[in-house]
Amino acid sequence: GESVGLHLPTLSVQEGDNSIINCAYSNSASDYFIWYKQESGKGPQFIIDIRSNMDKRQGQRVTVLLNKTVKHLSLQIAATQPGDSAVYFCAENKNTGNQFYFGTGTSLTVIP
């Protein structure tokens, strides 16, 4: 079956350091991926997306890398700040369907 999973359920980093959050997916037909940030008591917030025809996409302080060979997705956050503390989810989608499949999330804690 299809699954979206995360290598690490929790991650702690020092303020100012870079963070890397990983995600593995098993469906090779997935062609669109999104990273979401969810703060306590709030709905998920879109961070960045990437389509399968790309290997890398950069946003403000964030970079998403896609390795289709090993079905791996990562989110890199530069100069991590206390406000980055949240749960991060990756989600995958097949272009033929409406459903997004979400992983269980990685909890990022930034230590001041």
Place this chain on the structure above:
Amino acid sequence: GAGVSQSPSNKVTEKGKDVELRCDPISGHTALYWYRQSLGQGLEFLIYFQGNSAPDKSGLPSDRFSAERTGGSVSTLTIQRTQQEDSAVYLCASSNRGGPYEQYFGPGTRLTVT
């Protein structure tokens, strides 16, 4: 600008009762999703509306769950004869395009079935 809003923010109900959860999407957004998030879990797709097309109900876990979207705007998720396993946060999201595009989420409704 106004984002996606949901009401109520919290709902406690007794087992066997029916509940209605409301979602007000961003004005002009044609696509609307409902998800369920259990404690410490990822989001589980429930249902998807796109314009006037028939909704994609493939994620609804049982026939106790139903949803409507009136006038292409407000949506209501109804759970009949609630069970304790229905306890979760129910999230609504809208998008200005159908299919796999950026979704804007509401704050969710936390449902507790006692």
